[in-house]
Amino acid sequence: MTFEYAILGGGVAGLSLSSFLDGKAVVLERQDTVGGLSRSYSMNGVDYDIGPHIIFSKNKEVLDLHSTMVETNKIRRSNQIVFKGRYVKYPFENDLAALEPTDRDYCLQEFLNNPYENYHGSNMLQFFLSVFGEGITHLYLQPYNEKIWKFDPSCMDTQMVERIPKPPREDVIASAQGVATEGYTHQLYYHYPAKGGFQTLVNEYKDRAEAKGQDVRTSVNVRSLEKQPNGWKITTDTDEVYAKQLINCIPIHELFKLLSPPAEIKSTLDRLLYNSIYIVMVQVKKDTIGEHFALYVPDKDVVFHRLSKLNYLGESYCLPDGGSTLMAEVTFRPNSYLATLSEADIVDQVIDGLVKVGFIEREDILDTQVKVERYAYVIYDLDHRKNVDVLLSYLEEQGIRSAGRFAEFEYLNTDGVVERTLKLARSLNASTPAD
Ligand SMILES: Cc1cc2nc3c(=O)[nH]c(=O)nc-3n(C[C@H](O)[C@H](O)[C@H](O)COP(=O)(O)OP(=O)(O)OC[C@H]3O[C@@H](n4cnc5c(N)ncnc54)[C@H](O)[C@@H]3O)c2cc1C
Known part of the structure; x- marks a missing residue:
């Protein structure tokens, strides 16, 4: 048979997309278990994820969906920064009183009298300096970001940080005086599956897709992709799959191993970090x-x-x-x-x-x-946007759509991934009549 859609990858992107699509889809996943980065594992009876995957979102539609599709615990944030042997409540600027007095005063004074304030930062480090001042940047934001990114924040662009709001002056002053305030309030409460780890949510997407008649296959090794006049022929270790449309939800580096791009596209791919x-x-x-x-x-x-x-x-x-x-x-x-x-x-x-x-x-x-x-x-290095746009446009020209964290090469959490698969499914459902 010919499917309407072949979806490469059975992570949250591929599974959610297949569950939203009206046309018949086949999901091809390389591993023996679906989930990708959102998989859970077990250790002596305790389920855990690849980094605890909490459920939160600014997108109400996605938040409502994810917090109700499986049974969840609603949890109040209690995150701390461990700084010079002290616990400082997250976010750092909302608990300056927890610092030793010299650090507290350094952070507060530089925040209130910030010579970088009027510059629009053109890289991550400049952004931190202009929004938070030198004290908070040098004591916490710069070393922490260097540590997580393993890349200098002055060589990263502002795509990730530009939506961080400037903390209100009165909150930072109050925090230095020991008055409790909260920052990033959209993350103050979050949900987490009551049991089974984040895999529970992944499995629910799979169940919903299968209940709709979608074909989710695991342990599939895709060997080649061939464009044909009416769609795509996908050759796996065991058979051939035909589909009118191809949607990529696997990391872009893995997709390109199945294509033969021109040299300049290959070298653009090699520059993604x-x-x-x-x-x-x-x-x-x-x-x-x-x-x-x-x-x-x-x-x-x-x-x-x-x-x-x-x-x-x-x-x-x-x-x-x-x-x-x-x-x-x-x-x-x-x-x-x-x-x-x-x-x-x-x-x-x-x-x-x-x-x-x-x-x-x-x-x-x-x-x-x-x-x-x-x-x-x-890694949002300074050339990230330019390079990713070139690669995604090339794929579009080949008739391949992309959805997902490493397929689109964006810092997307599961809510961001699902926001995009919902949008894509709506547009495909509107343009492709269901069987
Ligand atoms: C440390 C960490 C913490 C995170 N914390 C959170 C959090 O708290 N909350 C949250 O919402 N999100 C969190 N995320 C993000 C979340 O994991 C991702 O947004 C989401 O899992 C991405 O889903 P995806 O389907 O786009 O990609 P992936 O999960 O990468 O799925 C891609 C799939 O493609 C498969 N694949 C690869 N190559 C092939 C091939 N050749 N053929 C077939 N299949 C193939 C893979 O096996 C995989 O299953 C976190 C991520 C990390 C790394």
């Missing part, structure tokens, strides 16, 4: 972190940038005999020094960091696990 990630899980006998979920660690002597305590997500994420399940995240650029270390080295460095910051004692460790994802974070 991204980070990979190690997720290091550590289960320990005690809980030394208190009622907090995510801890941000700008200290460069500690290898991970973020530590999460999964107990905070609800009862089913707690170990039956007490203790806690910790998740440390370590980003690295492919082919960089960190990429040459073994998984065992990374686990050792994470444990050293946990001990150094005082989060655990070595003798309390129960178990460890590690996962690696190649495509984790898009």
Whole structure:
């Protein structure tokens, strides 16, 4: 048979899109389990994601959908920045009183009397200086961003940060005086699946797609894509699939392995930058972190940038005999020094960091696990927009549409991905009559 749509990739993009489309679609996923970056794994009965995938959105339609399609716990944010041995409530500028007095006054004075204020920052570092001032930038934003991106913020553009609102002066003044205020209020409450990790939501998209008659296939190795007069022939290890339209939801680098682009397109692709990630899980006998979920660690002597305590997500994420399940995240650029270390080295460095910051004692460790994802974070280097536009236009010319985080090469969370698949499905449903 000929499908209306062949969708490459069974992550949130491919699955949500297939569930929204009216025409008959086949989803081709390489792994034996759907979900991609939104997959969950299990460790001694505790389910965890590749970085805890919380459900939040500024888009009400997507937020309503994701917070109701599976049973969720509604959770109030309790994130802290670990700075010089102190806990500073996130976002940093809303808890300046937690700093030692010299740091507090440095941040406040430079925020109130900011010589960069009237410049429109043309890169990420300049943006931070103009919006937050030198103190908050140099003590926290710059080192933390250098750590997560493994790339200098002065060589990154402002696409990611330009929507960050300037904190109100009165809030920052109040925060320095110890009066509680909240920043980024759209993330103050979030949802998380009551059990099963984020995979529950992924599975629900798959179920909805299949209930509609869509064909979701796993363990499929696509060998080639061939454009034909009436659509596409997709050759896999086991058969041939025919579809009138092709939609790409796999990382753009993986798609281009199946195409034969001209040299200048290939060299544009080679200029896209991204980070990979190690997720290091550590289960320990005690809980030394208190009622907090995510801890941000700008200290460069500690290898991970973020530590999460999964107990905070609800009862089913707690170990039956007490203790806690910790998740440390370590980003690295492919082919960089960190990429040459073994998984065992990374686990050792994470444990050293946990001990150094005082989060655990070595003798309390129960178990460890590690996962690696190649495509984790898009880096918005200064040429990102130009390069991505060239590549996506080339694909459009070939008749290939793109949807998803690494397919579109944008920093998209699942809500952003689904916002785009909803829009794409609506336009395709309007232009393609259902069978
Ligand atoms: C550390 C981290 C934390 C995050 N936290 C959150 C969060 O808190 N909240 C949130 O909403 N989002 C979060 N995200 C973002 C979220 O993971 C992504 O937005 C989402 O999973 C992207 O879905 P996707 O389908 O576009 O891509 P992917 O999940 O990358 O899916 C692509 C799929 O294509 C498959 N594939 C690859 N090559 C081929 C091939 N040749 N043939 C067939 N299939 C192939 C892959 O196996 C994969 O299943 C986080 C991401 C990371 C890395």
